[in-house]
Amino acid sequence: MENPYLPYPVRIDDIEIATEDKSLKTFKFVFLNPEDEDKFSYQAGQFAELSIPGVGEIPIGIASSPVEKGFVKFTVFKTGVVTAHLHNMKVGDIMGIRGPLGNWYPWDKLENKNVVIIGGGFAFTTLRSSIIYMLDPANRSKFKNIDVVYGARSPGMLLYREELFEWEKRDDINMHITVDGTDDPDWKYHTGFVPTIVEQNAPKADEDTYAIICGPPIMIKFTQPSLTQLGYKEHQIIMSLENRMKCGIGMCGRCNIGKELVCKDGPVFTLEQINQTPKEY
Amino acid sequence: MKFITIDKKDWAKGIEKSRKTYQLFGPVKDENGFLIKSLEHDILPDMDYYDSVMSAKSILFPQTEKMLCATLDESKKDHHIMKKAEIDYSPRAVVGIRPYDAKAIMLVNLNFDTDEYRDPYWCDAYEATTFVGLGINKPGPFDFSTSTGTGPFGEEGLDVLLADLDDKYLAKVLTNKGEVFMNACEFKTQADEKESQALFDILRKEAEKNIASHIDTAKLKEKTILELHEAPFWDDIAFSCINCGTCTYVCPTCWCFDIQDEVKQKDSVRLRIWDTCMSSLFTRHATGHNPRETKVQRVRQRFMHKLKYFLDKYDQGIMCVGCGRCVKSCPVNIDIREVCTTMNSYEKQD
Numbered sequence: 046m047e048n049p050y051l052p053y054p055v056r057i058d059d060i061e062i063a064t065e066d067k068s069l070k071t072f073k074f075v076f077l078n079p080e081d082e083d084k085f086s087y088q089a090g091q092f093a094e095l096s097i098p099g100v101g102e103i104p105i106g107i108a109s110s111p112v113e114k115g116f117v118k119f120t121v122f123k124t125g126v127v128t129a130h131l132h133n134m135k136v137g138d139i140m141g142i143r144g145p146l147g148n149w150y151p152w153d154k155l156e157n158k159n160v161v162i163i164g165g166g167f168a169f170t171t172l173r174s175s176i177i178y179m180l181d182p183a184n185r186s187k188f189k190n191i192d193v194v195y196g197a198r199s200p201g202m203l204l205y206r207e208e209l210f211e212w213e214k215r216d217d218i219n220m221h222i223t224v225d226g227t228d229d230p231d232w233k234y235h236t237g238f239v240p241t242i243v244e245q246n247a248p249k250a251d252e253d254t255y256a257i258i259c260g261p262p263i264m265i266k267f268t269q270p271s272l273t274q275l276g277y278k279e280h281q282i283i284m285s286l287e288n289r290m291k292c293g294i295g296m297c298g299r300c301n302i303g304k305e306l307v308c309k310d311g312p313v314f315t316l317e318q319i320n321q322t323p324k325e326y
Numbered sequence: 327m328k329f330i331t332i333d334k335k336d337w338a339k340g341i342e343k344s345r346k347t348y349q350l351f352g353p354v355k356d357e358n359g360f361l362i363k364s365l366e367h368d369i370l371p372d373m374d375y376y377d378s379v380m381s382a383k384s385i386l387f388p389q390t391e392k393m394l395c396a397t398l399d400e401s402k403k404d405h406h407i408m409k410k411a412e413i414d415y416s417p418r419a420v421v422g423i424r425p426y427d428a429k430a431i432m433l434v435n436l437n438f439d440t441d442e443y444r445d446p447y448w449c450d451a452y453e454a455t456t457f458v459g460l461g462i463n464k465p466g467p468f469d470f471s472t473s474t475g476t477g478p479f480g481e482e483g484l485d486v487l488l489a490d491l492d493d494k495y496l497a498k499v500l501t502n503k504g505e506v507f508m509n510a511c512e513f514k515t516q517a518d519e520k521e522s523q524a525l526f527d528i529l530r531k532e533a534e535k536n537i538a539s540h541i542d543t544a545k546l547k548e549k550t551i552l553e554l555h556e557a558p559f560w561d562d563i564a565f566s567c568i569n570c571g572t573c574t575y576v577c578p579t580c581w582c583f584d585i586q587d588e589v590k591q592k593d594s595v596r597l598r599i600w601d602t603c604m605s606s607l608f609t610r611h612a613t614g615h616n617p618r619e620t621k622v623q624r625v626r627q628r629f630m631h632k633l634k635y636f637l638d639k640y641d642q643g644i645m646c647v648g649c650g651r652c653v654k655s656c657p658v659n660i661d662i663r664e665v666c667t668t669m670n671s672y673e674k675q676d
Contacts, residue, residue, distance in 0.1 A: 049443045050393055050585075050596075054407045077407075098396035098406050099594030101587045125612035139406035262615070288617060289609050291585045294443040297601070298582030299608050301627075302617075303551045304635035309442070323555045325609075325617040325627075 049294045052096040052141025053081040055117075060136055063120050065201025069167055070132055071108065071120045074142060085145060087111055088152065089174040090285060090313050093144030094293050095119060095131065103127045104290045104308070107145065108170035110177035112184070117142065120170045120204060146293040147312050150175055150257055150283060158253045159190040163268060165239045165260030166197055169204045171285060172259050176212065185217060192248055196223040196239040196264075200232060221246040240267040243275075250276035257283045262326075269316070279317035286312050286319075286326045302326055329522035330508055331515045332488075332495040338370055340511035344419065347510050348456070351385050352421040353378055362420065362427075371422040373460060373490065377469075381578030381651065382427045383434060385420050386451040391598045393447060393585070399592040408596065413447070419456040419507055426469075426647040428457050428483030429476040430578030433647070436640050437581050447598065456507045459484040461529060465536045468650025470663060473541045475643050478533035479526060489529050496522055541666045543644050546633055553674050554634055555626065563665055564625035566658040571602035573652035573660070574628065579645045582608070603627050629665050 059073040072095075076082045087093075087107055094102040103125070109118035123132045134140070150171075160179065164172045172195070179188050193212070197203045203222065213220045213234075223235035223242045235242050239260065248254060256272055258265055265284065272282055288300035288307040295309030303322035305311065332340065344350065352371025353360045360378040362385060365371060392411035399405055431452070438448035462469070462478035471477050481487055485504030489496045496517060499505050508514075546554075574580040584601040587594055601608060604624050610616040618624050636645035646662060653661050 048410055048446050050446075051410060052408055096408070097587075098394075098408055098596070099398050099587050099589040102585065128612070141406075141408055287611070289611050291583070295440070296437055296443070296445055296581075296583075297585070298437075298603070298631075299601070301631070301635065303555070303630075304639045321550075321552065323552065323630075325623070 050143070050292070052094065052143040053085060054078065054139060055142050057134060057136050057138045057140070058116060060134075063204050064167070065199070069120055069122050069204065071118055072131070073109075073116050073118050075116050077139070082115070085117065085142070087145035088149035089178045090149030090171050091145040091147050092171070092293075092312065093117075093119070093142050093146055095121070095127070096141035096143050097127060097130055097134075098141065100130045101127045102143065102291070103131075104146070104293055106171040106174075106285070108173050110174045110181075112178055112181040120167065122167050143293065147308055148310070150285075150313055152178075155255055156187045157189060158255050159192070159248060159251075160188055161192045161247050161254065161256040162194070163239065163243055163247070163256060163258045163260070164193075164195045165264040166202070167204060168259040168261065168285075169195055172257065173205050173208070175257065176218070180212070180215075180218060189253065190219065190248065191217070192219045192221065192246070194221040194223070194239060194243050194247060196225070196235075196242060198225045200224055200227050200229060238267070239264050240271045243268055244271040247272070247275055250278070250281060255281050255283060257285075259285045279320060280315050282316035284314055284316060284319065286314060288326050327519060327523070328499040328505070329517040329519055330497040330499060330513050331517045332497060332513050333515075334493055334495065336513070337495065340513050341370055341421065342368070343512055344507060344510040347417055348507070349414075349416065349418040350421060351382070351418060362423065365421075373422050375422070376466060377424065377649070377651075379651070379655075380576055381430060381649065382420050382423045383430065383578050383581075385418070386431065386448055386455060387434070387581065387583075387600075389600050391447060392595050393598050394596040396594050397592055398589065398594055410446075411595065413450070415450045415454040417456065418451075418454055419458055421458045422460045422488075423457050423484070424462060424649070425459050425478065425480035425482075425484065425487070426471040426474070426476045426649045427578050428459050429474075429480055430483075430647045430649070431457070432483040433579050433636075433642070433645055434581045436642065456485045456503045457483060458486045458504070458507060459488065461487060461489045461526075461533065463490060463529060463533055465533055466650070467538065468654045469537055469648060470539045470541055470650060471648035472534055472537050473543070474646055474648035476647050477530065478537070479530035487526075489526055491525075496525060498522070498526060539663055541648075541663050542670050543633070543637075543666060545670045546637055546644070546666075549634075549669075549672065551630070551634060551638065554669055554672065555630060557669075557672050557674070559668050559672070560622050560626045563629070563660070563668070564622040567604075567621055567625050567660055568658060569604040569606075569621055569624060570657060571604040572655045572657065574602040574604060575600060576651040576655045578647060578649060578651070579632070603631070625660075629662070629669070632662070633666055633669055
């Protein structure tokens with residue numbers, strides 16, 4: 046068996062500033078050994094450890110989609126030692142990626158279902174991966190209606206803006222883009238917090254509808270009542286959690302919520318599962 | 327089962343012979359008390375020890391261990407490409423390990439050797455190691471190992487179990503690995519199987535009589551995680567705790583670790599270091615948010631992990647072997663036996 050701590054070597058192929066305040070950048074990586082790309086076969090919702098020799102590792106959701114080939118993408122918020130170092134790295138630099146890690150959104154279960162995607166702030170990375178996956182011509186027919194509620198503080202803080210506005214024009218996905226506030230008189234989309242937009246725009250729940258939520262704890266907390274009001278049951282609300290991690294493979298012991306390890310048994314859980322564990326996230 | 331008699335006069339010679347094929351580890355005394363350490367040169371395991379301050383887990387899981395290394399020198403072709411650190415996995419033997427410590431290694435193995443992932447550092451060390459146990463004739467006041475499925479003459483996790491019979495050792499050879507080690511020592515005097523087993527049984531019963539403290543874990547399984555997690559007693563249990571982490575370091579079953587990078591000139595290493603759930607940094611997010619921010623939450627995590635989460639996850643009993651080290655070492659007298667009793671007897675009031 047391979048050493049699960051040994052990262053695949055990658056080269057930074059492109060760096061894009063993702064938000065107007067420059068606190069987020071999207072890194073595109075290419076594997077140095079092409080065969081590693083096959084080994085790094087992933088599903089939308091999984092994460093990986095970005096590994097910088099001499100600096101450390103960080104667990105980050107995979108923003109590229111399994112249907113995008115030849116590279117992997119991660120959008121990273123500058124906040125600690127490793128992320129700050131990464132933000133200062135250049136195209137062509139060599140580092141490592143370890144993964145894919147964790148479970149993923151339950152794509153089998155979501156087939157022939159309506160899917161409502163709810164995201165806030167920079168927790169939209171694995172959701173982007175999911176949307177690209179579902180909209181792929183080979184996959185779109187597997188899902189019924191797709192609704193997306195995505196909000197950020199201001200228009201310039203929305204991730205993947207060009208893609209969002211492209212999706213907005215399509216008729217096979219219902220976009221509900223919102224910002225907390227804006228002074229842009231030409232802003233064509235919603236204004237208001239995510240929970241309110243969910244309440245006003247998300248489809249009412251039936252047996253065939255599932256919601257996937259990813260966002261800061263406060264957004265998740267206030268979105269749950271909105272979904273409950275729309276009739277979503279605990280098993281129909283799917284969430285992706287974050288906790289401090291080191292190993293990413295269920296061994297180092299810190300990311301647990303009860304007996305579940307967020308890194309290995311998660312990060313994706315249904316609200317029903319989460320309600321049976323201590324809320325230590 | 328094969329039994330071998332070893333005259334104590336031949337002990338040192340035999341142990342010396344094994345050095346040709348084994349790196350040896352065993353109890354030695356230093357200014358901190360007994361520790362299980364590498365037995366360099368002609369140092370023999372001190373078989374008269376009572377118990378060791380630290381357990382034998384460090385033989386497989388060192389306090390600090392190099393995992394990976396990489397050069398940061400950009401003139402080198404493989405710069406910034408990590409490689410596994412070179413570690414010596416030639417055969418090693420721990421001589422004089424206590425039965426509860428061997429059992430602890432079996433429990434930790436559940437964490438590091440799984441269907442999904444195999445931790446190569448632990449697993450390779452585990453495979454390279456022969457465990458030569460020493461039964462405890464006179465267990466001390468902190469020992470409650472009979473309540474945790476091991477006891478002073480427990481055999482689980484051992485390759486050989488020795489019984490100290492004053493002028494000689496009687497060795498019960500439990501595995502092929504154990505047999506190979508005994509051969510390397512040239513300990514060959516076979517003893518009668520029936521008699522020897524009878525002797526072991528007597529010693530075990532005598533030793534078990536000395537164990538005065540017991541814990542009851544029977545009712546832990548039937549309670550839900552949330553019931554115990556939300557129970558009202560955690561504030562009282564944690565009240566005196568100073569979060570020093572001593573309990574986690576001395577514990578033979580605590581396996582939590584941190585991963586850190588270090589750089590010296592152009593060489594980087596990635597290290598694995600023992601960590602402790604008693605530290606607030608253990609779970610603190612980069613944003614500052616901390617799911618186990620308070621002392622009470624951390625103390626609860628330690629006991630819930632040992633006495634409930636582990637039990638529910640593996641169905642192999644609790645994650646405690648009854649060595650009593652945490653009880654003995656705790657500066658504020660927090661006692662896992664009392665906590666276990668509190669948890670086991672807790673009935674939720676409706």
